[in-house]
Amino acid sequence: MDTIQSIGYPIYFNDSINQLVKFVKDGDYSRFFILTDENTAKHCLPLIREKIDNLDNFDIIEINAGEESKDIDFCIGIWKMLIDFGADRQSLMINLGGGVISDLGGFAASTYKRGIDFVHVPTTLLAQVDASVGGKTGIDIDSIKNIIGTFTQPKAVFMEASFLNSLPDRQILSGLAEMLKHGLICDAAFWQQLKSSNLERPSVELIYRSVEIKNDVVIADPKETGIRKALNFGHTVGHAVETYSLIHDNGRHITHGEAIAIGMICEAWLSHKKIGLSEAELKEIVDVISALYPRYLLAEEANGELYALMQKDKKNQKGKINCTLLKQIGQYSIDNVCTEAELCESLRYYATL
Amino acid sequence: MDTIQSIGYPIYFNDSINQLVKFVKDGDYSRFFILTDENTAKHCLPLIREKIDNLDNFDIIEINAGEESKDIDFCIGIWKMLIDFGADRQSLMINLGGGVISDLGGFAASTYKRGIDFVHVPTTLLAQVDASVGGKTGIDIDSIKNIIGTFTQPKAVFMEASFLNSLPDRQILSGLAEMLKHGLICDAAFWQQLKSSNLERPSVELIYRSVEIKNDVVIADPKETGIRKALNFGHTVGHAVETYSLIHDNGRHITHGEAIAIGMICEAWLSHKKIGLSEAELKEIVDVISALYPRYLLAEEANGELYALMQKDKKNQKGKINCTLLKQIGQYSIDNVCTEAELCESLRYYATL
Numbered sequence: 001m002d003t004i005q006s007i008g009y010p011i012y013f014n015d016s017i018n019q020l021v022k023f024v025k026d027g028d029y030s031r032f033f034i035l036t037d038e039n040t041a042k043h044c045l046p047l048i049r050e051k052i053d054n055l056d057n058f059d060i061i062e063i064n065a066g067e068e069s070k071d072i073d074f075c076i077g078i079w080k081m082l083i084d085f086g087a088d089r090q091s092l093m094i095n096l097g098g099g100v101i102s103d104l105g106g107f108a109a110s111t112y113k114r115g116i117d118f119v120h121v122p123t124t125l126l127a128q129v130d131a132s133v134g135g136k137t138g139i140d141i142d143s144i145k146n147i148i149g150t151f152t153q154p155k156a157v158f159m160e161a162s163f164l165n166s167l168p169d170r171q172i173l174s175g176l177a178e179m180l181k182h183g184l185i186c187d188a189a190f191w192q193q194l195k196s197s198n199l200e201r202p203s204v205e206l207i208y209r210s211v212e213i214k215n216d217v218v219i220a221d222p223k224e225t226g227i228r229k230a231l232n233f234g235h236t237v238g239h240a241v242e243t244y245s246l247i248h249d250n251g252r253h254i255t256h257g258e259a260i261a262i263g264m265i266c267e268a269w270l271s272h273k274k275i276g277l278s279e280a281e282l283k284e285i286v287d288v289i290s291a292l293y294p295r296y297l298l299a300e301e302a303n304g305e306l307y308a309l310m311q312k313d314k315k316n317q318k319g320k321i322n323c324t325l326l327k328q329i330g331q332y333s334i335d336n337v338c339t340e341a342e343l344c345e346s347l348r349y350y351a352t353l
Numbered sequence: 354m355d356t357i358q359s360i361g362y363p364i365y366f367n368d369s370i371n372q373l374v375k376f377v378k379d380g381d382y383s384r385f386f387i388l389t390d391e392n393t394a395k396h397c398l399p400l401i402r403e404k405i406d407n408l409d410n411f412d413i414i415e416i417n418a419g420e421e422s423k424d425i426d427f428c429i430g431i432w433k434m435l436i437d438f439g440a441d442r443q444s445l446m447i448n449l450g451g452g453v454i455s456d457l458g459g460f461a462a463s464t465y466k467r468g469i470d471f472v473h474v475p476t477t478l479l480a481q482v483d484a485s486v487g488g489k490t491g492i493d494i495d496s497i498k499n500i501i502g503t504f505t506q507p508k509a510v511f512m513e514a515s516f517l518n519s520l521p522d523r524q525i526l527s528g529l530a531e532m533l534k535h536g537l538i539c540d541a542a543f544w545q546q547l548k549s550s551n552l553e554r555p556s557v558e559l560i561y562r563s564v565e566i567k568n569d570v571v572i573a574d575p576k577e578t579g580i581r582k583a584l585n586f587g588h589t590v591g592h593a594v595e596t597y598s599l600i601h602d603n604g605r606h607i608t609h610g611e612a613i614a615i616g617m618i619c620e621a622w623l624s625h626k627k628i629g630l631s632e633a634e635l636k637e638i639v640d641v642i643s644a645l646y647p648r649y650l651l652a653e654e655a656n657g658e659l660y661a662l663m664q665k666d667k668k669n670q671k672g673k674i675n676c677t678l679l680k681q682i683g684q685y686s687i688d689n690v691c692t693e694a695e696l697c698e699s700l701r702y703y704a705t706l
Contacts, residue, residue, distance in 0.1 A: 030670065030671045030672075072429060076425060076494070079494055079500070079501055080494065080495070083494065083495070083497060083500060083665070086664070086665075086672070088667075088669050088670060088671065088672070089667060089668075089670070090670055090671065110503070111460075111464070111501050111502060111503055112500070112501060113500065113501075113502075113667045114489065114490075114491070114499075114502045114503055114504055114576075114577075114667070115503065115504065115576075136467065137467075138467070141429070141432055141433065141436065142433070142436070144436060146467075147432070147436060147465070147466065148432055148464050148465060148466075149464060149466075149467045150463070150464055150467055150468065150503060151467055151468065223467075223468075224467075311439070312436070312439075314441075314442060314466045314467070315442075316441050317383065317441060317442070317443055318383040318441065318443065319383075319439070319441070
């Protein structure tokens, strides 16, 4: 598969680990740091270590797995480790892990000494099709996702398909939600292709096409001032549900993809009610998603808190909640203002399916 | 005086407060925030408030004056206030104050929701001739200055000469050190002009020329990969002395300019020893600076700690300390590696003057 060119950096799909080792050795870096968590340290890091253990200029920074590690306090911990290790501006950060690692490591790197280079080696499907491409970095404060961050592009992304083999099914499904979204917003043929594929283990060709779609969108609008908002389909409601679950479902919260799946159902319903998505396509979307993802109990009493969370969404303007909706499958529509009544009605629609 | 054009933004010198009010009213901002400290809240804010009090979409964020407020903990406080105020991406941050306000406010704004607009209204001479121009934002961790930050340009800078009237002489001298530096590195004629001027209250024409010099350098190299390092003359030693004083001289530490004055003497001596700055010019620099700035006691026992601080300097590469020196007055030279022995000898030179 061809290397995909993003905003000034390559996304490698072939022979990725060797490409990474070559990148590190050829780069004029004083030293490099591998940011990892206990899962990727166990399952993925060995594959890299065996090829770089003859190098003496690297250190490993390991954090706990999980969204909780994206809090500013952990970011400060990484900054202090870089200071203690004496990291200079010619240092490189290698983010080996899922979206938490790439978002957090990207932010820490993009602000350390006003910015050092970083690359992503995504180890989850979600990180491969979403977090690793597009130049968004971010951390959380008080459980508000990505409230602090930068737009900074990595120097390269290395996609290693074999890393996905050790992932639990639930993690695959989490990434799949973003792939479904890419079809729904931009490419009806891809959506149809996904529908007729084995989605429990998406092929590398499907992953490649998904990255292509996302990459085309972010190249057209790196800083999310316009059409990049297309990628927010499912995320206004989905982010609120995800944060709600992080707060309330202690230790057994839903995944990003499970939350986005709920968000896509709610926002498909809003698309039908507000901008003419056909009833047949609404049903098609609901059927596909419902067959893949578990039900999540959304009690009526939660709606007030969910709406309050939606009000903190970064895409909002002047206090109004802006949704990305679908005119039809494969065709997005940005900047649709939705009222509290409409959004709560969409939550009820999901709850009564 | 003409408006100076920097990297995509104007620097106003005429009728600046009215220009600021016009900027706020004409901009499509959902709301704006004025970041200030107790000094500028008292001396400068009233001049702005009387012109905007008919607007209802602003809030004031007041912090304590002083470098201590640049710590990450205070930055988190500002982020949380923006969250609590419901600041969206169409918000504007107005940094009304000295370098602490512009560095801290610029960093908080450049990372809040991945970046909101900000402008600077510098109220000290140091901020006018240094911090407000060049797009550097930064905060401190563990007293390490600007260890975390971004390169992000403001949308405009508003220079109001009358704000300087209420400044104590010591604050004027602090900014003057950067003006002297601008002459020393780039413009021998400007250095001569400064020597023959009333430097207790530099004229607005001198300030304007100083900003022009700095602006020319940063336009040529926004991200400090090359010639912008010219601006670091006096800062390798100076930053170390400043941090040392912040740590040890509790409550009565020296100013940035006083530290840079010491740094310029040390680095002028290094310039003489290493790259041929003439003895006559070294003496001229030492005489001018010594006549303006108070002596600071640098005991021999402090040298180890000062050197350790220099090793944390952002300009270092691969563990080597890089100084910007002078070939002659008006002509800088970047990337001069200095050894521990040389740097400690330069500190001794200062101590025995």
